[in-house]
Amino acid sequence: MRSECEVLGAASVQDRGAGLPDGASERCRARCDPRAERSGHWSSSASRLLLLLLTLLRDCAAFSAEEAALYTQVVGSRYSKSSPPQTADNKTEVFIQLEVTFVGDIEDSTLGFQLHGWVSLLWRDSRVNVEVLRQLGHRIMPEFLADRVWQPSVVFESIGRVERCEEADVFVRDDDFLLSRQRMVFQVLCLGQQANFILGVTVCSLVVKLFHNGDSVPSLTWVNNDTVSPLRGQYESVTVHRDARPFIYALVLTEPVQLEDASTVVGSDPTVAARFHFSKVTWSFLLITYMPSTMVVVVSWMAFWVDVGAAASRVTLGVACLLMLVAQVGHNRIANPHSTQLQPGDVWFFVSAVMVFCSLLEFVVAHGAYREQARAQTAGVANPWASSSPVAEPRYRVCRKPPTMRAVTVMCDTASQTERSYRAYRVNELDMLARVIFPVAFALVASIYFLWYATSYD
Known part of the structure; x- marks a missing residue:
């Protein structure tokens, strides 16, 4: 070639x-x-x-002549954008605030929710003469100045796609703080972040880290931190608008958390997190999850009013109720295919299945006692489980008057031993106790379950 x-x-x-x-x-x-x-x-x-x-x-x-003069007065010729501002103890303090304007529902396909909000960063830079800007009426720092002063850089972890990220505006405050305010729209992922699964509360964390220079000790703190922030009490660290509520889930709590501080952990980035606590307790969720299983449990109690000798009917009813609960568990798993942890609906279905299974066990015990009593009655032994004593009950028979008789003859004799035994064992004492014990026990368990749920997250 x-x-x-x-x-x-x-x-x-x-x-x-x-x-x-x-x-x-x-x-x-x-x-x-x-x-x-x-x-x-x-x-x-x-x-x-x-x-x-x-x-x-x-x-x-x-730079025009006016801009060059303003740059010289505000920043000066020796200003270095690459060097962060430092306090007397060689610290770079940055305070953060998150204002949420919209929160979407947790999607089953992505296991994340959409968040619209404003990210505000506050810091002081003694090298910038903010008094000149205030005197000239510049509440928002001009763009040519904002591009040439140091600004904190943060990175968001545990997020998915970023749909919108606007340029940050730098504001000049009366307390000499510089405020960088940026609007963002992104998706927060909730992979493997679920707390208190018995109560169905899902926790999603938005982690924020601060990039810093190795020569300084950075500090990223929530604006309402009680121990460090000079702005505590003035602003909330995480604010959520009243109309920024999801449709299916309920946002019950937003919690700012301080995770890591570079002043205590050498070589680490200062990190904060905002934890969003979601709850799926809505009327539709209650109707879909709890009402069908409760009806199945109540239907299983009908067996206590069925004759204890009708084994086929009572066994069929109990097995059918168990199969219906199994079908509901399968439907719940199909509706949440990505869920690998125990869900509150699973706990409720387990309690319901235990109640139905106990009703079947009660029938086994009652039917066994019934058969033992029947054999004992046949052998002439007294019956300890009978609801009524096997006394002789009269049975009347009316005979048609023969042509030769002038009056109707009424003959009275005692019932046979088999008929008296059937009447004596038809209502079993265990069934009578179960009619009271099972509803009371189920109501007690349900009350504890829902009261715990209601009081855990106000």
Whole structure:
């Protein structure tokens, strides 16, 4: 395969370089002629130097005379944007506030929710003469100044797609604080972050870290921190608008948390987090989760009013109730395919299944006692479980008057032993106790469950 120089030498002088890419002929001359290579090197260095000078001139030309004077008064010529402001104890203090304007529901497909809000960062920079800006009426720092002063850089962890991120505006406050306010729209992920799963409360954390220079000790603190922030009591660390509520879930709590401080952990980035506590207790959730299972449990209690000797009917009723609960558990899992932890609905279904299973066990005990009593009655032994004593009950029979008789003859005899035994064992004492014990126990468990749920998260 021939090189570009060989191709160029084989071509005619007029067509030299005509079919080659731009700059190919220059590269070929540089390879074939060492003097051309040295001249190309000097021309490349000169081009770079010229480009640098043009960039500096463009930056200088971007300043008007008024802007240059304001820049000199506010910042000065010795200001370095790469150096963070430091306090007397060599600290760089940054305070953060999160204002939430919209919170979406947790999506089952992404396990995250959409958040609209404003991120505010406050810091002091003694190198910036903010008094001049206030005297001139600049409550918002001009863009050419904001681009040339130090601003804190933060990064958000545990987030998904970022749909909107506007440029931050720098405000000048009366207390010499600089305020950077930025509007953002992004998705907060809730992967593996679930607390108090018995009560169905999901916790999603938005983690914020501060980038810092190794020469200083950075500090990122919530604006309402009781121990560090000089702005405590003036603002809330995390504020949520009243109309910023999800539709399906209920945002029951927003909690600002201080995770790491670079002053105590060497080599770490200062980190804070905002924890969002979601609850899925709505009327639709209650109707879908709790009402069907409660009805199944109540239907299983009907077996206590069925004859204890009807084994087929009572067993069929109990097994059908268990199968209905199993179907509801499967439907709940299909509705939440990404959930790997124990859900509050699962706990409730387990309690309901235990109640139905206990009703089946009660029938087994009652039916066994019934059979033992029947055998004992047949053998002439007294019956301890009977609800009524096996006394002889009269049975009346009315005979039709024969043609030869003048009056109706009424004959009275005692019932047979089999009929008296059937009447004695028809109502079992265990069933009578179960009619009271099972509803009371279920109501007690349900009351504890819901009272615990209601009082845990106000």
